[in-house]
Amino acid sequence: MATEIRPDQDQEPQRRTFRNLRQWGTGYLVKLLALAIMNGFVVVAIPFLWGDSQWLLLAALVVGAIGINIVFLIEAAMPLRWLVPGVIFLALMLVYPLFYTIYVSLTNWSTGHVLTKPQAIEQTLRETFLPEEPQRFTLAYYGDDAGELRVLLVDESGNQYFGEPRLESEPVVDDASQDPADLETVDSDGDGTPETIDGFDRLNLAAILQIPNIDDLAFDTPVGQAILEANRASLKEFRYSYDEARDVLIDNQLQLECPADGTIGNFVCGDPETGELAGIGWRVVIGFENFTSIATDERVRGPFTRVISWNIIYAVLSVGTQFGLGLLLALSFQKEKLRGKALYRTLLIIPWAMPGFISIIIWRGLLQGTDFGPANQLIGLFGFEAISWLNDPFWARVSIILVNLWLGFPYMFLVISGALQAIPSDVQEAARTDGASGPQIFRKVTMPLLFISTAPLLIASFAFNFNNFINIFLLTRGGPPLVGYDLPVGETDILISFTYNLAISTGRGQNFGLASAFTFFIFLIVVAISAFSFRFTRRLEQIYGGE
Amino acid sequence: MAASRTTPQKLTEDARTTRRLNRRPFAVWARDLGWRHVVGVLGAVFAMFPIIWIISASINPLDSLSANSSIIPEGATLESYRELFDDETLKFSTWIWNSVKIALIAATLQLFMSAMAAFSFSRLRWKGRRTGLLVILLLQMFPQFLAFIALFLFLDQLDEITGGGVKGPRGLVWIGFGIVLAVAGWFIVRRTLRGGMARISGYGMITLGLLLFVLALMDPSKSTVFIPGVGLNTHTGIILVYLGGAIGVNTWLIKGFMDSIPFSLDESARVDGASQWDTFSRIILPLSRPVLAVIFVITFVALYNEYILASLLLTDADQTTFAVGLQLFSTGQYSAKWGQMAAAGVLGGFPILVVMLAAQKNIVGGLTAGSVKG
Known part of the structure; x- marks a missing residue:
């Protein structure tokens, strides 16, 4: 970079031709090389993304690559080069995910519909079943001193398969089977079944009975998966086959035809309305179904309205209490001569400096425990009864506001102190000479001026607290749970924590589609707050434009 | 002797009288400064309560959540801090x-x-x-x-x-790196003046690059992730x-x-x-x-x-x-292991706390300036 071509405006830059190749300069060559490498990566990535149907990402990648080439090859675009690294990541890790969230909200992406259609078919086709008249093998068990187990399967035509069995629940092992003919075998009694193969001795009945999990063993032969029973093995068959031309899944066990239903992302056997679903589902675009279910489905709308109303209360109360306490403290320390002012200040801002996640976990430790929790013991000293801080719906909300007050008041205190100092004292003195009393000056002069200078900050604080996930999640995890709803939702859930649980919670499955639809509402609210904030600051600028 | 004894006494009495005359009644003090101290102390207690509790819990030998024990618990120990590094x-x-x-x-x-x-x-x-x-x-x-x-x-x-990640013989990376380094060094040598530091470091880069190239060529087989x-x-x-x-x-x-x-x-x-x-x-x-x-x-x-x-x-x-x-x-x-939790919180949180307190003035000043001006 240090030897990059200079944008000498005074000098006409020399045209680069192949004839003056030697004067191209190192920096330019390095740049060309770097661009070529990048373009190579992009070209390599295109078929991958194409095959994976990642249209949005593909378009972003191609547009981005063209943009970077332009910016680095055309001299006029020089100033933009400085933005390239930051903008790449801004586009890839912020803008693209925002749009991708909206795309996901239009799909049925959830547990059972996570894969793409080809992936889902591939997985479905792996499913096996045991037919009524399966192909049989004779079975012999082998073992060594270390307790390792081997099996030998022989079919009717004499083909032999030898190898290590697996548990039925474990995934298929591709090359588990070997031909005993390739191995060192000892058949001393000549009955056709070797006594020793590859150092493993044949087990007698007593030893066989001691094999752990003997009922759950399977073995993968090149002709298919075999289920092991006491003295024989049975070959499983694949349950489904797929007719690509007709887009139909055929159930070999039940002898059913199951056409693909692209609107729900499933194979449906028999009647399209009432038929059973077969195999694994895939994700499809379902339009605005997630949004209509939020608007109309009572099981979804109920939690949503509860969550959003508490979310607003939470944000308002958080800002209000933080501002109130911050103001009280700032006013208290406005006095010039107050002994220990510096010490008070330092102690008061410690909650702001402490990492939030640690503070919240400490608070949970303080509040939890019905009788023996530290908080309850403390209020017990004053004769109050123990409170179920985190498990009672009302007190859980009080706890959350209290903890958020603790986390947020120092910042408000610092900001308000600064703002109070910035208010010119002549305004207050003018009011005093006009005969206003102390409280009057405070109410009619100081407060309005304070509000004006801190308003943008209050709006920012509201926006921050509206999505203040960590406080809710680490303190109550949204709980105590609300009963009677299908969705995982709690009394203290705010939109973002509710969405998080909906998308990720392992208990009731992951519902990325619906969760993204909820996220879209958060986007709308953020936009609204931002628009309000912009208008507000612009109005302030008009009033105080002279600054 | 007598004079010297009376003078300070008289002075003290004078001072006492003036101080008594100047001393404001308690009510005035309370209205002017006293309530500020009350607010300050209450606020500081509120702010410090969890911090003091976590320190106290981290040196409590009983892994206990109790608030009953005094701030410095009986038999205070650093055992929790030791366990922090021993506990798997x-x-x-x-x-x-x-x-x-x-x-x-x-x-x-x-x-x-x-x-x-x-x-x-x-x-x-x-x-x-x-x-x-x-x-x-x-x-x-x-x-x-x-x-x-x-x-x-x-x-x-x-x-x-x-x-x-991309897995492959690590040697390939070193071979490539060696080539790049040597070529870069050659460019520097070609473009700089004889005897300058830049030229010397260019020769150094060529040597190092060729050395890497040869060394990597000798054993390129080691397989490992080289692009995470x-x-x-x-x-x-x-x-x-x-x-x-x-x-x-x-x-x-x-x-x-x-x-x-x-x-x-x-x-x-x-x-x-x-x-x-x-x-x-x-x-x-x-x-x-x-x-x-x-x-x-x-x-x-x-x-x-x-x-x-x-x-x-x-x-x-x-x-x-x-x-x-x-x-x-x-x-x-x-x-239940609150002792270790508290010790982890102290060790993981207090360095940040100190840095933030030290940078506090600049941070708040900068942030408010930025947010107000938008």
Whole structure:
């Protein structure tokens, strides 16, 4: 970079031709090389993304690559080069995910519909079943001193398969089977079944009975998966086959035809309305179904309205209490001569400096425990009864506001102190000479001026607290749970924590589609707050434009 | 003797009288200053209560949550701190190391990208500059974590595409690196004056590059990951995600500071033949050091504290950060071990606390200036 071509405006830059190749300069060559490498990566990535149907990402990648080439090859675009690294990541890790969230909200992406259609078919086709008249093998068990187990399967035509069995629940092992003919075998009694193969001795009945999990063993032969029973093995068959031309899944066990239903992302056997679903589902675009279910489905709308109303209360109360306490403290320390002012200040801002996640976990430790929790013991000293801080719906909300007050008041205190100092004292003195009393000056002069200078900050604080996930999640995890709803939702859930649980919670499955639809509402609210904030600051600028 | 005895006595009495006359009644003191102390003490107790409790719990030998014991518990011990490093289930040192590593790398890169963008906005004049600034302002209204579902799915897919990184003989990398180094050295030698430091280091690079090339050629077989995978449970993945927040409010703050550096400096540098890059790296960056330092601290602490994305993208107990790990530990089956929890909180939190307190004046000043001016 240090030897990059200079944008000498005074000098006409020399045209680069192949004839003056030697004067191209190192920096330019390095740049060309770097661009070529990048373009190579992009070209390599295109078929991958194409095959994976990642249209949005593909378009972003191609547009981005063209943009970077332009910016680095055309001299006029020089100033933009400085933005390239930051903008790449801004586009890839912020803008693209925002749009991708909206795309996901239009799909049925959830547990059972996570894969793409080809992936889902591939997985479905792996499913096996045991037919009524399966192909049989004779079975012999082998073992060594270390307790390792081997099996030998022989079919009717004499083909032999030898190898290590697996548990039925474990995934298929591709090359588990070997031909005993390739191995060192000892058949001393000549009955056709070797006594020793590859150092493993044949087990007698007593030893066989001691094999752990003997009922759950399977073995993968090149002709298919075999289920092991006491003295024989049975070959499983694949349950489904797929007719690509007709887009139909055929159930070999039940002898059913199951056409693909692209609107729900499933194979449906028999009647399209009432038929059973077969195999694994895939994700499809379902339009605005997630949004209509939020608007109309009572099981979804109920939690949503509860969550959003508490979310607003939470944000308002958080800002209000933080501002109130911050103001009280700032006013208290406005006095010039107050002994220990510096010490008070330092102690008061410690909650702001402490990492939030640690503070919240400490608070949970303080509040939890019905009788023996530290908080309850403390209020017990004053004769109050123990409170179920985190498990009672009302007190859980009080706890959350209290903890958020603790986390947020120092910042408000610092900001308000600064703002109070910035208010010119002549305004207050003018009011005093006009005969206003102390409280009057405070109410009619100081407060309005304070509000004006801190308003943008209050709006920012509201926006921050509206999505203040960590406080809710680490303190109550949204709980105590609300009963009677299908969705995982709690009394203290705010939109973002509710969405998080909906998308990720392992208990009731992951519902990325619906969760993204909820996220879209958060986007709308953020936009609204931002628009309000912009208008507000612009109005302030008009009033105080002279600054 | 007598005179000398009476004089001080008289003086003292005089002083006492004046003091008594000057002393305000208690009511006045209370109205003027007293209530301020009451508010201050109450506020300080509220602020300090959890902090004192965590220190007290960390030296309590009983792993107890009790508030009954005195602040310094009976038989105070540092046992919990020792267990912190011995206990296999609490991977304290792993988590701290992960947190510090991720936050340090991401904060450095973020700062650098942000400073580059700010340089362009502050020093260069181009069409769409104002629009660009406005777009940044609008975009940073959307905190990155709001897109957590998409980021999670995106990284999950990147995992499949990159397949846990590019594996191959490590020797190949060293061979390639050796070639690049030698060629770069050759270019430097060709373009610099005889006997200069640059030329000497160019020869050094050639030698080192050829040496690497030969050494790597001798044993290129070692197979290992040489381009780390991007995906879930990788540090590369989460660092790249965090870089998405590089351009934002910080760019505005840095730009604001850079605007205050006189333009005549750049002009004289250009007359002396400095390139844009020279102007940026040798003049503007060093002069912006105060604002860069503050923003580095803010970014580092914010990334250290980041929870929502880390909890989604780093689920593996060995890969996760301190914030996620501490929560896992505090809710898991070991939740009764409050002594260790408290010790972990003290060790993992207090260094940050000290740094933030030290930088407090600059941070709050800068933030309010930025947020008020928007």
